Amino acid sequence: MLSDSMSLPLTIFTALAERKDLLMALTDRLGRIEWVNQAFAERTGLSDDSLTGQKFFTALGFKSQLNVQQTYIREQLLKGESFKFELSYQTHDDRECWLLIDGQPIRDAEGITNKYAVMSTDITLRKLTEKDLEKTNQELEIRVQQRTVALTQEKEKLEQTLQQLQKAQLQLIQSEKMSSLGQLVAGVAHEINNPVNFIYGNLTPATEYTENLLHLLQCYQHHYPNPIPQLKAEIEATEIDFIIEDLPKILSSLKVGADRIREIVLSLRNFSRLDEAELKKVDIHTGIDSTLMILHSRLKVKSNCPEIRVIKEYGQLPLVECYAGQVNQVFMNIIANAIDALEDLVMSEQCFIIYNKATDKGHLTNGYPTIRIRTKLTEDEQVLICIADNGSGISEEIRKRLFDPFFTTKAIGKGTGLGLSISYQIVVEKHQGQIECYSELGKGTEFIISIPVKQTKNNKE
Numbered sequence: 001m002l003s004d005s006m007s008l009p010l011t012i013f014t015a016l017a018e019r020k021d022l023l024m025a026l027t028d029r030l031g032r033i034e035w036v037n038q039a040f041a042e043r044t045g046l047s048d049d050s051l052t053g054q055k056f057f058t059a060l061g062f063k064s065q066l067n068v069q070q071t072y073i074r075e076q077l078l079k080g081e082s083f084k085f086e087l088s089y090q091t092h093d094d095r096e097c098w099l100l101i102d103g104q105p106i107r108d109a110e111g112i113t114n115k116y117a118v119m120s121t122d123i124t125l126r127k128l129t130e131k132d133l134e135k136t137n138q139e140l141e142i143r144v145q146q147r148t149v150a151l152t153q154e155k156e157k158l159e160q161t162l163q164q165l166q167k168a169q170l171q172l173i174q175s176e177k178m179s180s181l182g183q184l185v186a187g188v189a190h191e192i193n194n195p196v197n198f199i200y201g202n203l204t205p206a207t208e209y210t211e212n213l214l215h216l217l218q219c220y221q222h223h224y225p226n227p228i229p230q231l232k233a234e235i236e237a238t239e240i241d242f243i244i245e246d247l248p249k250i251l252s253s254l255k256v257g258a259d260r261i262r263e264i265v266l267s268l269r270n271f272s273r274l275d276e277a278e279l280k281k282v283d284i285h286t287g288i289d290s291t292l293m294i295l296h297s298r299l300k301v302k303s304n305c306p307e308i309r310v311i312k313e314y315g316q317l318p319l320v321e322c323y324a325g326q327v328n329q330v331f332m333n334i335i336a337n338a339i340d341a342l343e344d345l346v347m348s349e350q351c352f353i354i355y356n357k358a359t360d361k362g363h364l365t366n367g368y369p370t371i372r373i374r375t376k377l378t379e380d381e382q383v384l385i386c387i388a389d390n391g392s393g394i395s396e397e398i399r400k401r402l403f404d405p406f407f408t409t410k411a412i413g414k415g416t417g418l419g420l421s422i423s424y425q426i427v428v429e430k431h432q433g434q435i436e437c438y439s440e441l442g443k444g445t446e447f448i449i450s451i452p453v454k455q456t457k458n459n460k461e
């Protein structure tokens with residue numbers, strides 16, 4: 001039991017001074033020790049006597065404080081203010097320890113600091129736990145970073161795979177489209193080829209036989225100028241003179257027709273080139289011509305559109321090493337787009353068709369709808385194929401997206417938006433060439449394709 005009011009702080013002080021984990025000291029105003037508790041003395045390994053008069057920090061064995069701490073303490077002592085900071089130090093048995101040092105000024109009656117009560121708590125355990133936590137945190141952070149890198153790589157890989165898949169899908173769609181067209185064309189060409197050869201092969205003997213028969217008839221007429229009345233009537237009824245004159249004409253027009261069909265069949269086969277999946281040296285002009293042949297019906301005069309003129313300005317080209325079927329697809333896509341653009345212009349009310357009654361041909365107010373195809377060989381052994389139309393042209397905004405897969409300005413069902421992206425792949429990736437588009441609104445569009453005459457070794461593999 002406590003008897004008077006003074007004994008309470010004294011008891012508390014005694015209890016605190018006896019604690020093993022609390023280092024207590026009383027110093028003068030410059031930090032020189034005047035009294036320490038037992039825990040303090042034990043920590044330093046020195047006796048009370050030898051501690052008296054020593055600087056507080058030296059006594060604890062702090063070799064050197066950090067500059068910032070030194071400055072801070074010095075300033076606080078000079079001002080006679082309290083100080084509080086954490087300090088790490090090496091113990092005499094070489095352990096790292098931490099103390100929280102808290103110095104409170106003891107002031108005289110005038111308020112001037114003449115002593116300090118310094119309490120130091122061992123916070124080594126807390127510090128070690130904090131260190132452990134920090135280490136764990138750092139390890140975690142490293143692991144998170146490593147995981148993030150791995151995930152990013154994974155994501156990039158997935159994106160690449162997705163892109164490859166999309167590309168493959170595009171190619172599949174387009175090659176399916178083109179191969180159906182190619183197969184159809186090749187099938188039709190094959191079916192027509194036999195009968196037309198049959199007709200063509202028989203036309204020459206048929207012409208010869210006809211000539212012989214006509215000659216024989218003329219001989220009869222010459223030697224028997226006056227046949228019996230019955231025969232005479234028959235001759236008049238059959239208009240034999242007209243037949244003699246007309247039959248050779250019919251036969252020669254049959255030959256012209258058969259020739260034309262043979263040409264068409266050849267073009268169809270040329271276009272499909274199903275048998276030529278390999279790199280081959282081909283005549284580019286034959287490819288363009290066969291493509292135009294396939295598109296012939298779209299170029300002809302129609303009820304709502306005048307004929308689309310095709311002007312060819314072919315230069316001297318060597319045979320070009322390429323995947324012919326694919327290059328023809330490019331011509332097909334670009335010429336078909338030009339036809340679409342010209343038809344669109346006619347349908348729009350931006351221009352009028354002026355028909356010439358005498359020729360039954362029409363032209364647009366801004367000229368005949370025309371596709372101009374130029375070819376030439378450049379000095380660096382590239383073949384240039386320029387396909388231009390005088391349609392409505394392409395705005396800058398659309399031009400930037402032309403080669404994007406699935407980009408189309410056409411109505412649903414009319415365009416898939418794949419034509420140019422596939423053409424780009426065929427020219428640029430498959431043939432190491434280039435494809436560029438120049439266009440001016442209201443004037444027209446030109447696509448310039450360049451393909452090297454010879455493919456590099458890498459590209460052949």
Ligand SMILES: Nc1ncnc2c1ncn2[C@@H]1O[C@H](COP(=O)(O)OP(=O)(O)OP(=O)(O)O)[C@@H](O)[C@H]1O
Binds near residue numbers: 391392398407418
């Ligand atoms: N000669 C051209 N004149 C005007 N616009 C063109 C021309 N060529 C292409 N374009 C524009 O580029 C777009 C993309 O062309 P692309 O050939 O890739 O697809 P598409 O023709 O719309 O569809 P698809 O060819 O798959 O049937 C077209 O929708 C059109 O707007």
Ligand SMILES: [Mg+2]
Binds near residue numbers: 333336337419420
């Ligand atoms: Mg197209």
